[in-house]
Amino acid sequence: xxxxxxxxxxxxxxxxxxxxxxxxxxxxxxxxxxxxxxxxxxxxxxxxxxxxxxxxxxxxxxxxxxxxxxxxxxxxxxxxxxxxxxxxxxxxxxxxxxxxxxxxxxxxxxxxxxxxxxxxxxxxxxxxxxxxxxxxxxxxxxxxxxxxxxxxxxxxxxxxxxxxxxxxxxxxxxxxxxxxxxxxxxxxxxxxxxxxxxxxxxxxxxxxxxxxxxxxxxxxxxxxxxxxxxxxxxxxxxxxxxxxxxxxxxxxxxxxxxxxxxxxxxxxxxxxxxxxxxxxxxxxxxxxxxxxxxxxxxxxxxxxxxxxxxxxxxxxxxxxxxxxxxxxxxxxxxxxxxxxxxxxxxxxxxxxxxxxxxxxxxxxxxxxxxx
Amino acid sequence: xxxxxxxxxxxxxxxxxxxxxxxxxxxxxxxxxxxxxxxxxxxxxxxxxxxxxxxxxxxxxxxxxxxxxxxxxxxxxxxxxxxxxxxxxxxxxxxxxxxxxxxxxxxxxxxxxxxxxxxxxxxxxxxxxxxx
Numbered sequence: 001x002x003x004x005x006x007x008x009x010x011x012x013x014x015x016x017x018x019x020x021x022x023x024x025x026x027x028x029x030x031x032x033x034x035x036x037x038x039x040x041x042x043x044x045x046x047x048x049x050x051x052x053x054x055x056x057x058x059x060x061x062x063x064x065x066x067x068x069x070x071x072x073x074x075x076x077x078x079x080x081x082x083x084x085x086x087x088x089x090x091x092x093x094x095x096x097x098x099x100x101x102x103x104x105x106x107x108x109x110x111x112x113x114x115x116x117x118x119x120x121x122x123x124x125x126x127x128x129x130x131x132x133x134x135x136x137x138x139x140x141x142x143x144x145x146x147x148x149x150x151x152x153x154x155x156x157x158x159x160x161x162x163x164x165x166x167x168x169x170x171x172x173x174x175x176x177x178x179x180x181x182x183x184x185x186x187x188x189x190x191x192x193x194x195x196x197x198x199x200x201x202x203x204x205x206x207x208x209x210x211x212x213x214x215x216x217x218x219x220x221x222x223x224x225x226x227x228x229x230x231x232x233x234x235x236x237x238x239x240x241x242x243x244x245x246x247x248x249x250x251x252x253x254x255x256x257x258x259x260x261x262x263x264x265x266x267x268x269x270x271x272x273x274x275x276x277x278x279x280x281x282x283x284x285x286x287x288x289x290x291x292x293x294x295x296x297x298x299x300x301x302x303x304x305x306x307x308x309x310x311x312x313x314x315x316x317x318x319x320x321x322x323x324x325x326x327x328x329x330x331x332x333x334x335x336x337x338x339x340x341x342x343x344x345x346x347x348x349x350x351x352x353x354x355x356x357x358x359x360x361x362x363x364x365x366x367x368x369x370x371x
Numbered sequence: 372x373x374x375x376x377x378x379x380x381x382x383x384x385x386x387x388x389x390x391x392x393x394x395x396x397x398x399x400x401x402x403x404x405x406x407x408x409x410x411x412x413x414x415x416x417x418x419x420x421x422x423x424x425x426x427x428x429x430x431x432x433x434x435x436x437x438x439x440x441x442x443x444x445x446x447x448x449x450x451x452x453x454x455x456x457x458x459x460x461x462x463x464x465x466x467x468x469x470x471x472x473x474x475x476x477x478x479x480x481x482x483x484x485x486x487x488x489x490x491x492x493x494x495x496x497x498x499x500x501x502x503x
Contacts, residue, residue, distance in 0.1 A: 157425075160454040160476045165383040171479045172387060177394070200476050 057108035281306030305362040318343040376417035405429030440468035
């Protein structure tokens with residue numbers, strides 16, 4: 001075989017191999033259960049699979065070669081169009097990072113479909129050559145969420161009625177309405193009443209969560225003094241710190257700190273963070289609370305030297321019903337809704353919540369709201 | 372002693388409220404829904420109404436609309452006692468003239484009787500001022 005025919009042979013083999021790889025990637029792309037779209041380095045659609053076409057109601061020929069952010073329109077929850085620069089596909093290009101987000105895509109007929117998307121930039125060496133977006137229709141997830149919230153709301157109301165009767169009659173007995181109780185009977189009565197209280201609190205939290213998820217969490221801003229609010233919450237929680245022998249230190253400001261915000265929501269968030277710190281700190285531990293003006297807002301800091309959050313669970317801590325494994329072993333009474341509520345409240349008040357934590361060393365939570 | 376009307380469809384609860392308030396020396400009547408309450412009120416105006424919201428026949432909010440509390444019954448104070456703790460429901464009740472909204476599950480009988488006694492003494496003060 002001459003040298004020339006040897007080179008031709010090698011090239012033919014390489015081309016065959018490339019064709020085979022292309023066929024494999026085409027088959028993989030076509031068989032994805034989610035919608036998938038690839039673009040070139042200028043954001044023009046180069047490939048689109050049948051799931052994406054079916055979901056969006058387009059023909060392949062209507063999209064190939066079109067600029068992605070213009071061809072497929074995205075809107076936010078309120079129906080406002082998301083500009084091309086804000087689209088994940090553009091940001092993934094600019095930042096060179098993977099992006100996962102939820103939004104609504106408009107089909108060819110203009111119907112909004114909620115989707116969960118992931119965009120990854122494609123690099124050849126250091127050079128960006130395109131992007132791939134995979135997306136999934138989450139309408140069913142939304143519907144299930146709505147039904148779940150409705151169920152929680154109805155169930156909670158129905159549970160409250162018999163619970164009110166138990167509570168009212170137990171109070172009547174405890175206050176000697178049908179004769180005075182012995183010390184032992186009184187102790188049992190107190191157990192009944194505190195259990196009813198616990199159940200009432202769980203129901204109230206469930207109702208709050210279902211209300212948030214139904215989008216009914218209305219913010220009614222008023223001017224309040226957060227220094228005083230913090231003192232009140234700490235006073236209310238002082239009994240639980242005494243029971244556990246925990247030192248609760250509040251570095252109160254010397255002056256009132258006035259903020260225009262929703263008093264009920266902020267109280268719920270502060271109370272959740274401080275009571276969590278007490279709950280997840282062992283006996284003889286300490287909890288330090290402080291508030292300060294920072295970045296045109298108010299920052300609450302709650303530091304404890306308690307159980308901490310295991311590193312591998314830290315990204316789930318604000319998820320609904322989530323409870324870290326190290327605290328589940330120690331305490332069985334939590335609902336896993338407290339921090340979820342705090343996060344929802346932070347979002348509703350246009351604030352932020354974050355933390356640093358080390359297992360068995362403690363946790364520091366930060367809650368910031370604009371002033 | 373005052374004239375108190377309980378509007379509540381749950382018999383166990385209305386019985387408990389009845390017991391507590393009667394024990395305090397009040398003259399207590401019970402209606403099992405809004406319609407029944409409107410009928411009882413024709414006989415005599417109560418000084419305090421403890422009103423549930425979710426009831427068969429006529430609910431609490433509908434009762435308030437028909438009762439025209441502020442214009443026709445200035446000496447009556449309505450307290451809503453409901454397990455619907457939704458802000459919108461609370462606001463609707465207050466807009467229709469209710470004095471206070473209490474989530475039933477969060478009130479003890481003692482708190483309730485203290486509240487009724489306070490409202491009655493306020494009403495008495497109001498009347499005294501009017502006579503002067």
